[in-house]
Amino acid sequence: GAVVSQHPSWVICKSGTSVKIECRSLDFQATTMFWYRQFPKQSLMLMATSNEGSKATYEQGVEKDKFLINHASLTLSTLTVTSAHPEDSSFYICSAREALGQRQPQHFGDGTRLSIL
């Protein structure tokens, strides 16, 4: 089946550090990738939709200057949390949808646990 690789799986860093998370589709091309955030015992909340070769579309309330998204190729999207603070600590998950169409299910990475001290 389709595999999405997300790296790193766990990050612990000091406040003020910028953190980059990579999301790769390993065996399919993904024109669209999604970035989610999950707080404990809550649902996955969509942060932004990333389309290859164009600017990401951010959901309401998500700071685009805080969460920089780059989708440089059909297999790679990156999320950079700039100047991270403790309130940015969360579980971040990416997903990718195959280029075949909107009815293809999204395939998820294993997530990144970000802890800001």
Add this chain to the structure above:
Amino acid sequence: DQQVKQNSPSLSVQEGRISILNCDYTNSMFDYFLWYKKYPAEGPTFLISISSIKDKNEDGRFTVFLNKSAKHLSLHIVPSQPGDSAVYFCAAKAGANNLFFGTGTRLTVIP
């Protein structure tokens, strides 16, 4: 505004019995529904989906039922196995729009 709701945060079922996970939605424009399974510290794994033109889709031990008039869908797992213990999310979308997820139901299958 939670457009997809899973009102049962947890469910315990004996091994071999049927597990029924429920999901309600409010947006009548949703036309595609999915169930995902999630283990701790991992991303969700796609399980099964259903289009709004159907009312049932079956894949092995997993069956999803859709009741459009009630805006309700359910996932049936039979027979339940200990390895099915996980958090199950239902999700819905309208056309090309993004997925909306429920808050999840933690299923525990007791050996």
